Amino acid sequence: MAKSDAHYFYVLQCKDGSYYGGYTTDVARREAEHNAGIRCKYTRNRRPVHVIHCECFATRSEATKAEAAFKKLPRAKKDSYLQENKE
Template sequence: MKTKDSTAGERGWCVYILRCADNSLYTGITNNLEKRLAAHASGTASKYTRSRRPASLVATSGKLDKASALRLEMLIKKLPKARKIEALENSG
């Protein structure tokens, strides 16, 4: 996986869902999942997960181009909690 931002047509992005310590779900995108998870664990990735650590990975999408990953992230964020993981698992 590349460490720099991919161009719009490259498939190296994924959408991921974390379950936080308060049982809430956090949805995000990345082109380097390992690095992003480490940032969440250290409290430097997002304000939301910083105050809800530890967070565990519960689902990831297949590799997508950046635009598709952004669209899927927005779609998932609009879903009720019960449907978020189901939507991501069905995305490929």
């Protein structure tokens, strides 16, 4: 199995309007896992979810630092961050 050189920080919007930030090497696979109820209790009861933001990083460390920083933000600052970083 080939290792991915890309590391992603992604944000999902859940059915209830909440956000979920995560890390992965394959965004499409991870979104499908969330929607199937696999490996994440938070999103399991908030399906369907969809990716609203994604950033690519060279290392896992950078991506997980971005994830941790996002998760620490209050909701209003998460909204601002997502608005400022629209793709």
